[in-house]
Amino acid sequence: MKFKVKILRQDTPHDGSYWQTFEMPYEDGMNLTTVLQRIAADPITVDRQPTAPVAYDASCLEEVCGACTMVINGRVRQACSALVDRLLAEQPSLIEMRPMTKFPVIRDLIVDRSSMFEVLKRVKAWVHVDGYHDLGPGARIPPKQQDEAYPLSRCMTCGCCVEACPQFNDRSSFIGPAAISQVMLFNAHPTGRVDADARFEVLSGSGGIAACGNSQNCVKVCPKDIPLTDSIAKAGRDTTLYQLRKWFGS
Amino acid sequence: MAKQHVVVVGGGLAGLAVTMKLAEAGNHVFLISMVPVKRSHSVCAQGGINSVNPLTRQQGDSEWLHMDDTVYGGDFLQHQPPVKEMCDWGPRVIDLLDRLGVPFNRTPEGFRDQRRFGGTMFKRTAFAGATTGQQMLYALDEQVRRWEARNLVEKYEYWEFLGPILDTKGHCRGVVAQDMFSMEIRPFAADAVVLATGGCGSVFGRSTMSMICTGGAAGRAYEAGADYANGEFVQVHPTAIPGTDKLRLMSESARGEGGRIWVPRKPQDDRDPNSIPASERFYFLEERYPKYGNLVPRDIATREIFDVCVNLDLSVEPGRLCVYLDVTELSAESLKKLDGILEIYEKFQGVDPRKTPMKIFPAVHYSMGGLWVDYERNDATGGLVIGSPRNQQTKVPGLFVIGEADYQYHGANRLGANSLLSCIFSGLIVAPTIVNRLKSLPQGSAADQPVSLFDDSVKPHQEWMNRLIHHEGTENPYKLHQELGDWMTRNVTVVRNNKDLRSTLEKIAEISERYGNVALSDKSNWTNQNLSFTRALGDMIRLAGVITEGALLRDECRGAHFKPEFAIPSPDAEEPAALREQAGVWCKAFKAKGDRWLKTTVARHTPDGPEFHYEEVDTSLIPPRPRTYGLKGAEVIEQVWSKMGVGQEGPAERKVAVGGAPK
Numbered sequence: 001m002k003f004k005v006k007i008l009r010q011d012t013p014h015d016g017s018y019w020q021t022f023e024m025p026y027e028d029g030m031n032l033t034t035v036l037q038r039i040a041a042d043p044i045t046v047d048r049q050p051t052a053p054v055a056y057d058a059s060c061l062e063e064v065c066g067a068c069t070m071v072i073n074g075r076v077r078q079a080c081s082a083l084v085d086r087l088l089a090e091q092p093s094l095i096e097m098r099p100m101t102k103f104p105v106i107r108d109l110i111v112d113r114s115s116m117f118e119v120l121k122r123v124k125a126w127v128h129v130d131g132y133h134d135l136g137p138g139a140r141i142p143p144k145q146q147d148e149a150y151p152l153s154r155c156m157t158c159g160c161c162v163e164a165c166p167q168f169n170d171r172s173s174f175i176g177p178a179a180i181s182q183v184m185l186f187n188a189h190p191t192g193r194v195d196a197d198a199r200f201e202v203l204s205g206s207g208g209i210a211a212c213g214n215s216q217n218c219v220k221v222c223p224k225d226i227p228l229t230d231s232i233a234k235a236g237r238d239t240t241l242y243q244l245r246k247w248f249g250s
Numbered sequence: 251m252a253k254q255h256v257v258v259v260g261g262g263l264a265g266l267a268v269t270m271k272l273a274e275a276g277n278h279v280f281l282i283s284m285v286p287v288k289r290s291h292s293v294c295a296q297g298g299i300n301s302v303n304p305l306t307r308q309q310g311d312s313e314w315l316h317m318d319d320t321v322y323g324g325d326f327l328q329h330q331p332p333v334k335e336m337c338d339w340g341p342r343v344i345d346l347l348d349r350l351g352v353p354f355n356r357t358p359e360g361f362r363d364q365r366r367f368g369g370t371m372f373k374r375t376a377f378a379g380a381t382t383g384q385q386m387l388y389a390l391d392e393q394v395r396r397w398e399a400r401n402l403v404e405k406y407e408y409w410e411f412l413g414p415i416l417d418t419k420g421h422c423r424g425v426v427a428q429d430m431f432s433m434e435i436r437p438f439a440a441d442a443v444v445l446a447t448g449g450c451g452s453v454f455g456r457s458t459m460s461m462i463c464t465g466g467a468a469g470r471a472y473e474a475g476a477d478y479a480n481g482e483f484v485q486v487h488p489t490a491i492p493g494t495d496k497l498r499l500m501s502e503s504a505r506g507e508g509g510r511i512w513v514p515r516k517p518q519d520d521r522d523p524n525s526i527p528a529s530e531r532f533y534f535l536e537e538r539y540p541k542y543g544n545l546v547p548r549d550i551a552t553r554e555i556f557d558v559c560v561n562l563d564l565s566v567e568p569g570r571l572c573v574y575l576d577v578t579e580l581s582a583e584s585l586k587k588l589d590g591i592l593e594i595y596e597k598f599q600g601v602d603p604r605k606t607p608m609k610i611f612p613a614v615h616y617s618m619g620g621l622w623v624d625y626e627r628n629d630a631t632g633g634l635v636i637g638s639p640r641n642q643q644t645k646v647p648g649l650f651v652i653g654e655a656d657y658q659y660h661g662a663n664r665l666g667a668n669s670l671l672s673c674i675f676s677g678l679i680v681a682p683t684i685v686n687r688l689k690s691l692p693q694g695s696a697a698d699q700p701v702s703l704f705d706d707s708v709k710p711h712q713e714w715m716n717r718l719i720h721h722e723g724t725e726n727p728y729k730l731h732q733e734l735g736d737w738m739t740r741n742v743t744v745v746r747n748n749k750d751l752r753s754t755l756e757k758i759a760e761i762s763e764r765y766g767n768v769a770l771s772d773k774s775n776w777t778n779q780n781l782s783f784t785r786a787l788g789d790m791i792r793l794a795g796v797i798t799e800g801a802l803l804r805d806e807c808r809g810a811h812f813k814p815e816f817a818i819p820s821p822d823a824e825e826p827a828a829l830r831e832q833a834g835v836w837c838k839a840f841k842a843k844g845d846r847w848l849k850t851t852v853a854r855h856t857p858d859g860p861e862f863h864y865e866e867v868d869t870s871l872i873p874p875r876p877r878t879y880g881l882k883g884a885e886v887i888e889q890v891w892s893k894m895g896v897g898q899e900g901p902a903e904r905k906v907a908v909g910g911a912p913k
């Protein structure tokens with residue numbers, strides 16, 4: 001069996017984009033990173049035109065590093081865990097791949113997500129420990145608290161949630177759902193919470209929590225099932241409390 | 251004094267650990283990585299990280315026993331002082347990770363929970379669900395970001411290390427690296443360079459490792475004069491699921507939580523596995539290894555799968571090495587702790603492993619070998635002199651290696667959950683070494699080197715790139731890679747023999763020749779991934795030669811290196827006296843084998859291929875003894891061996907202080 005993939009390509013950040021279609025023999029259990037590998041090995045379009053291999057970002061190949069996020073059949077997700085047979089069942093004629101739209105394109109399917117990492121600096125997404133010398137174990141943590149922290153801690157900065165978020169775009173400085181969820185992760189940590197006010201300050205400012213329109217798109221596309229809208233709701237309440245505390249100077 | 255810089259190449263667990271330690275001490279670090287560090291391969295680690303802990307301690311465990319399991323599991327091929335120091339640091343490493351916010355699983359009282367891993371009887375493994383590596387990598391990534399925000403760390407992500415810069419005396423003065431987007435090549439001057447570039451699974455085509463684990467960086471350091479050690483020791487993990495682009499691991503933690511391995515007793519029984527009654531299932535690890543059961547060391551589990559599938563023809567899928575890994579009987583609570591990996595199985599195989607036994611296969615997983623590094627032994631403790639300028643340094647002064655890229659900690663076979671420990675440990679301890687180096691700079695400062703040294707260092711890389719881009723050849727680098735991987739997987743993994751190793755060497759020579767004739771399909775000067783891959787292919791071919799020739803030369807069985815031609819026949823007599831006699835013969839053969847082969851393989855690059863020599867292994871703490879997991883007559887062998895008194899000078903434990911290494 002053969003199938004077609006249509007890929008939106010762009011040679012450099014300054015060039016326009018264009019579509020190219022490739023035809024592939026099906027392999028059992030094939031995923032889209034394999035498709036891209038096969039194209040790299042034999043970059044010939046469906047019209048038998050030689051072309052350059054499609055540039056793409058990938059590393060772990062098991063949906064844990066977050067590198068290979070792209071828009072596949074109109075839905076943002078990871079290419080490595082997108083299986084060809086399921087995609088063809090979704091949309092039989094062809095599979096479509098394009099880069100995410102919320103980030104500058106570097107080349108083909110590679111985009112520049114450094115803005116997401118920059119935001120993590122702004123919200124101090126870390127536990128400020130005294131130092132890396134031996135100070136014994138950390139705080140005891142009840143299993144329930146671990147159960148709540150662990151899912152948030154699985155965020156791989158993949159970009160799906162911000163790609164789907166209507167409020168995250170060129171015209172707004174919204175920090176996005178992933179960063180808000182990280183704020184809640186670190187504010188809940190017994191040591192991490194010393195920086196809570198600094199984080200609320202960011203959430204209170206422009207591009208902070210108020211920018212979220214509560215459309216709930218983010219939570220539907222997160223590959224790690226992170227309860228983003230719960231984090232956002234909680235962040236909203238906590239930020240309000242913070243502002244009240246600040247106004248009343250306590 | 252001129253501003254000093256350290257270059258760290260690689261932002262997996264090892265690279266991040268040294269970076270945060272150096273930054274904490276006020277040093278400026280250039281952190282260079284091919285991928286954003288948060289996407290490094292360490293993110294894949296699933297099962298957990300080992301150390302002695304309060305619970306196991308009360309069951310009689312100690313740092314010493316952790317070391318004993320590690321060197322016994324590794325078939326005594328590792329120098330013992332670094333292993334001792336690592337095991338001593340274990341509890342402190344986990345405590346640090348705990349403080350940094352790693353969400354380790356908890357007991358009802360809020361303590362860290364532990365599971366049991368292979369090659370030990372103790373529950374030493376701390377874990378965060380089944381995504382421990384991800385959680386640990388994120389914690390360190392966050393710390394490094396904290397220092398980045400304070401401008402002590404400057405990240406160069408999507409930059410590729412091309413080679414070290416060596417002065418005329420052969421001292422390392424920095425690195426040459428390339429921006430993988432703009433393709434700019436530039437030098438980074440540095441007073442110390444640390445490589446933390448991970449393993450080389452791609453030499454075998456597909457493996458459980460990430461796409462970027464080509465060994466390219468190690469290959470470049472090797473070519474520049476750093477020795478490569480124990481390359482032939484490659485771990486094949488018993489349990490993975492094959493995919494078209496990757497072999498995805500099903501962590502040992504599945505067995506640590508109670509998962510069982512079996513095959514139907516009837517060859518190619520095609521019934522639904524759930525309908526096969528227990529009496530018709532062959533739980534071969536449990537039957538053959540009553541003590542360790544499903545948690546024998548990996549090299550042994552893998553060979554047993556090979557035996558059951560090939561020699562007994564009981565593979566679940568004919569013509570392959572496929573057995574069942576069964577977690578269907580586990581409690582909901584245990585299954586929850588495995589969610590991370592069960593999701594992977596479900597996602598990629600489309601079958602719920604909670605309900606149906608998983609079909610699993612062995613896969614190349616870990617490089618025990620790597621760049622040769624030095625250490626300084628502390629005679630008072632038996633461990634290391636912390637801060638010694640020698641620790642983790644290669645043969646090239648000023649060039650250090652840590653993490654999976656070094657060869658130091660796992661000997662002939664790595665125990666599960668010991669790698670995360672060795673990565674972070676080596677990263678933490680190389681920091682004081684570098685801090686001391688920066689204070690004294692025995693070979694002078696990089697800032698005092700002529701500018702031409704750095705300018706000139708770029709030229710050969712630029713020329714190579716221009717030549718390759720314009721070269722009109724007929725070979726396709728991806729297809730060559732596949733050919734290399736197929737040969738390596740077929741002949742240089744679970745079972746090896748000299749005839750096939752020789753033909754593989756010839757094949758590698760042929761591939762190397764054809765590599766001279768590769769052509770790129772991408773001629774562009776912007777984000778050329780084709781170029782980067784093709785460069786790494788050259789390194790993989792070189793490493794394949796080191797691995798294969800090392801395996802050919804080593805005529806024995808040790809850990810993951812198994813050559814049936816040179817196996818010592820197991821005793822098989824039923825009658826006690828005869829068995830005892832056979833055990834005596836066995837022990838003599840074992841002694842002779844140790845005298846000849848208990849040595850580190852060291853490969854040095856020459857233009858005509860690797861040159862090999864062998865170095866003594868420091869076994870001063872725990873005298874080597876036969877590894878008798880599941881061997882018939884094991885007890886008799888152990889008795890006879892202890893009577894032979896080889897290398898025994900009373901209980902070794904008393905010779906040095908246990909635990910509490912100096913800070």
Ligand SMILES: Cc1cc2nc3c(=O)[nH]c(=O)nc-3n(C[C@H](O)[C@H](O)[C@H](O)COP(=O)(O)OP(=O)(O)OC[C@H]3O[C@@H](n4cnc5c(N)ncnc54)[C@H](O)[C@@H]3O)c2cc1C
Binds near residue numbers: 263296412616653669
């Ligand atoms: C699927 C899987 C599961 C595992 N589970 C466990 C476990 O449960 N417990 C355990 O102890 N061990 C486990 N291991 C082993 C362990 O994960 C690895 O040995 C360890 O993470 C290696 O870390 P590292 O820091 O040495 O290198 P890596 O994490 O591989 O990082 C290498 C870094 O080097 C960079 N790099 C490489 N080449 C270049 C170059 N040329 N230029 C610039 N940068 C470069 C990369 O970008 C990356 O940042 C597992 C391994 C696998 C494959």
Ligand code: SF4
Binds near residue numbers: 215
């Ligand atoms: S809920 Fe908020 S953050 Fe999520 S998609 Fe909607 S606007 Fe964006």
Ligand code: SF4
Binds near residue numbers: 155161162223
């Ligand atoms: S929250 Fe989910 S979708 Fe968003 S970046 Fe993290 S893992 Fe990706």
Ligand code: FES
Binds near residue numbers: 060
């Ligand atoms: S390659 Fe890591 S998520 Fe797809």
